Amino acid sequence: MTTGHMEMGIKVVGVNHRTAPLDVRERFAHGAHEVPGALARVMAAGASGGVLLSTCNRTEFYLVADDEPALEAVWSLLGERLSSTPSGGAREYGYIARDRDAVRHLYRVSSGLDSIILGESQIQGQVREAWEASRAQAGPVLHRLFQTALHVGSRVRTETGLGMGTASAASAGVAVAGKIFGDLAGRSALILGAGDMAELAATCLSDQGVQITLVANRTQERARAIAERLGGKAVSLDEAWPHFATTDIALCSTAAPHAVVTWERVGTIIGARRGKALCILDLAVPRDVDPAIAQLENVFLYDVDDLQTVAAQATARRRDEIPAAERIVEDETDLFWAWYGGLGVVPTIKELRARMDDVRATEVERVLRQLDHLSPADRAQVEQFSQALLNKFLHQPTIALKKAAEEGRGYGLLEAVRRLFGMEPPA
Amino acid sequence: MSWARPVSGVIVTLHLVALALYGLATALTLAPFMGFRPAPRVLTIAIPCAGAAVHVVAVSQLTLVGLGPALSMLALCLVLLQLASERLLRGSAVSFFAAPLATGLVGLALLSGLAPGAETVGARNTWFVLHVALSALGLALMALAFIAAALYLLQFRELKARRFGQIFQLFPPLERLDQLNRVALVAGFPALTLGVLLALGYGAQFSGGLHVAKAQLVWGIFTWVVLGWAVWVRVVRHWAGRRAALASIAGFGAVLLVYVALKLTQPGAERFL
Numbered sequence: 001m002t003t004g005h006m007e008m009g010i011k012v013v014g015v016n017h018r019t020a021p022l023d024v025r026e027r028f029a030h031g032a033h034e035v036p037g038a039l040a041r042v043m044a045a046g047a048s049g050g051v052l053l054s055t056c057n058r059t060e061f062y063l064v065a066d067d068e069p070a071l072e073a074v075w076s077l078l079g080e081r082l083s084s085t086p087s088g089g090a091r092e093y094g095y096i097a098r099d100r101d102a103v104r105h106l107y108r109v110s111s112g113l114d115s116i117i118l119g120e121s122q123i124q125g126q127v128r129e130a131w132e133a134s135r136a137q138a139g140p141v142l143h144r145l146f147q148t149a150l151h152v153g154s155r156v157r158t159e160t161g162l163g164m165g166t167a168s169a170a171s172a173g174v175a176v177a178g179k180i181f182g183d184l185a186g187r188s189a190l191i192l193g194a195g196d197m198a199e200l201a202a203t204c205l206s207d208q209g210v211q212i213t214l215v216a217n218r219t220q221e222r223a224r225a226i227a228e229r230l231g232g233k234a235v236s237l238d239e240a241w242p243h244f245a246t247t248d249i250a251l252c253s254t255a256a257p258h259a260v261v262t263w264e265r266v267g268t269i270i271g272a273r274r275g276k277a278l279c280i281l282d283l284a285v286p287r288d289v290d291p292a293i294a295q296l297e298n299v300f301l302y303d304v305d306d307l308q309t310v311a312a313q314a315t316a317r318r319r320d321e322i323p324a325a326e327r328i329v330e331d332e333t334d335l336f337w338a339w340y341g342g343l344g345v346v347p348t349i350k351e352l353r354a355r356m357d358d359v360r361a362t363e364v365e366r367v368l369r370q371l372d373h374l375s376p377a378d379r380a381q382v383e384q385f386s387q388a389l390l391n392k393f394l395h396q397p398t399i400a401l402k403k404a405a406e407e408g409r410g411y412g413l414l415e416a417v418r419r420l421f422g423m424e425p426p427a
Numbered sequence: 428m429s430w431a432r433p434v435s436g437v438i439v440t441l442h443l444v445a446l447a448l449y450g451l452a453t454a455l456t457l458a459p460f461m462g463f464r465p466a467p468r469v470l471t472i473a474i475p476c477a478g479a480a481v482h483v484v485a486v487s488q489l490t491l492v493g494l495g496p497a498l499s500m501l502a503l504c505l506v507l508l509q510l511a512s513e514r515l516l517r518g519s520a521v522s523f524f525a526a527p528l529a530t531g532l533v534g535l536a537l538l539s540g541l542a543p544g545a546e547t548v549g550a551r552n553t554w555f556v557l558h559v560a561l562s563a564l565g566l567a568l569m570a571l572a573f574i575a576a577a578l579y580l581l582q583f584r585e586l587k588a589r590r591f592g593q594i595f596q597l598f599p600p601l602e603r604l605d606q607l608n609r610v611a612l613v614a615g616f617p618a619l620t621l622g623v624l625l626a627l628g629y630g631a632q633f634s635g636g637l638h639v640a641k642a643q644l645v646w647g648i649f650t651w652v653v654l655g656w657a658v659w660v661r662v663v664r665h666w667a668g669r670r671a672a673l674a675s676i677a678g679f680g681a682v683l684l685v686y687v688a689l690k691l692t693q694p695g696a697e698r699f700l
Contacts, residue, residue: 180602
């Protein structure tokens with residue numbers, strides 16, 4: 001094991017939903033195929049390990065690196081993606097966290113504490129994917145860091161209520177449908193609209209085992225892409241109306257300026273369902289569904305406001321769980337830091353002793369050359385004395401270093417020792 | 428000839444312990460509606476389980492004649508069904524109704540006295556015990572169907588009105604409640620039918636042993652017909668959802684009303700009716 005990390009601390013440098021608007025974050029986002037190239041560039045600037053976490057809410061480089069060159073490489077890499085560069089470059093949108101703060105930051109990210117939707121679980125998978133995509137370049141410290149980050153995320157979700165309930169309109173739609181149908185697996189859904197929101201909500205339904213039977217849209221091309229991905233069939237809006245007689249869930253999210261699901265179009269069709277429940281999730285603004293449809297006894301109609309109410313309630317409940325989640329993050333940060341602090345202690349102590357012993361041996365040899373009248377027994381005494389003296393001198397620093405490492409304070413002390421005794425970082 | 432015996436202190440004590448545990452279970456169940464955090468699931472199951480265990484021991488020592496023992500048996504069946512529905516159908520909210528109902532029934536049983544007041548010849552005969560157990564099970568299943576129906580209507584109302592409060596959060600999905608209602612009715616009808624048949628068989632074998640009052644006969648037949656109708660509309664007429672829930676509630680309400688009316692004509696705790 002090298003002691004390289006001693007000079008190169010853990011850093012996170014990046015942007016997130018708090019520091020950069022969506023259009024900037026979009027530009028900084030890296031696809032999985034771009035990750036190795038981006039990391040190679042940063043590592044060429046001196047980082048010994050790197051993981052790139054890029055989601056719609058954040059682009060973060062986790063590095064084991066010296067401060068300046070590697071961080072400069074990140075800012076430069078991100079800056080190249082901006083259409084118009086502000087005076088401060090990409091760093092104007094970003095942040096840097098170092099060492100213990102960087103560890104805590106990743107743990108908070110993987111727990112969902114740093115997400116727009118507090119406690120959302122998707123980030124856990126994204127952290128895992130980022131780690132896997134960067135596996136070749138991560139290095140031992142970041143491997144350990146990401147492994148423990150996933151563990152922290154799991155602990156927070158199982159030991160606190162941070163992930164309870166549903167906290168986005170799309171997932172709230174799934175929850176509401178679940179309150180009508182129970183298990184959603186095997187239920188059928190038709191999707192009106194093919195925008196991002198429709199796709200996201202349809203994906204949420206599909207993840208629950210709902211069969212997406214139809215995707216209806218004004219333009220067929222986009223509908224076909226979603227339908228193919230989710231296993232449904234793309235149709236025009238007019239072809240969709242008869243299916244209101246059989247589907248369990250209708251998800252509406254078109255960009256139409258007025259209601260498209262009207263009483264005239266589907267009233268009679270829904271009436272023929274013989275009491276079978278129909279859940280309509282209207283995610284469009286302006287609304288896609290005529291509110292009069294909800295008067296039908298077996299129709300449960302929810303618009304964006306309703307779903308956001310459900311999501312907001314879940315978020316409010318989740319907020320109560322923040323202190324418990326933060327405690328877990330703090331405990332785990334301590335554990336990681338103790339491990340990390342202890343990493344370089346043994347090699348440093350060895351190196352320090354070796355150096356001091358060299359000095360001792362040289363000096364003893366010099367003195368003994370001048371005292372050539374000494375008997376072999378006396379010479380041995382001097383040799384023994386010098387070793388005892390060295391051991392005495394090094395005893396306290398050795399104990400202090402080991403203790404600091406156990407307490408997670410080893411990193412700073414190691415830095416000081418290496419500087420004081422002129423120990424160079426290994427190549 | 429009567430071999431009725433005074434109720435032992437052990438039976439009363441066991442009932443009091445069961446009552447306390449059911450009361451505690453009720454408090455835990457209803458806590459979220461009073462602004463407290465929901466109790467851990469393990470507690471909401473373990474406490475009624477412990478109550479049921481104590482209750483089983485108590486009921487096994489009872490002579491099942493009279494109002495008190497019948498109510499106690501009914502409460503036990505209800506708690507066991509509540510636990511079963513939680514385990515099998517994840518119908519956790521059943522306890523919102525079942526726990527207070529069982530607590531009330533055990534309380535009433537204790538108040539009306541657990542000693543067998545009426546003639547008890549042959550009351551420990553296997554036929555008779557089975558008759559009481561199956562009839563109580565049939566009635567408890569009817570009560571469970573009623574509870575599922577009530578929960579269904581409450582959840583339905585919240586979902587239609589787009590209210591997302593405690594009922595929305597804590598009550599099971601509509602489909603699951605509908606399924607619970609159906610299962611309870613379909614299982615309750617054969618249980619009650621068998622209970623009635625066992626009573627007929629028992630009457631034929633031990634004629635003159637246990638007097639069957641006219642009111643008991645009327646109520647028994649009425650209950651059997653109502654339950655039969657509720658099953659018929661669900662299974663044959665394919666009623667489901669809100670209509671089936673209303674039918675269950677109306678049926679159970681009618682059975683309860685008729686019982687109260689008949690009991691008022693012949694008050695007293697020595698007989699169930």
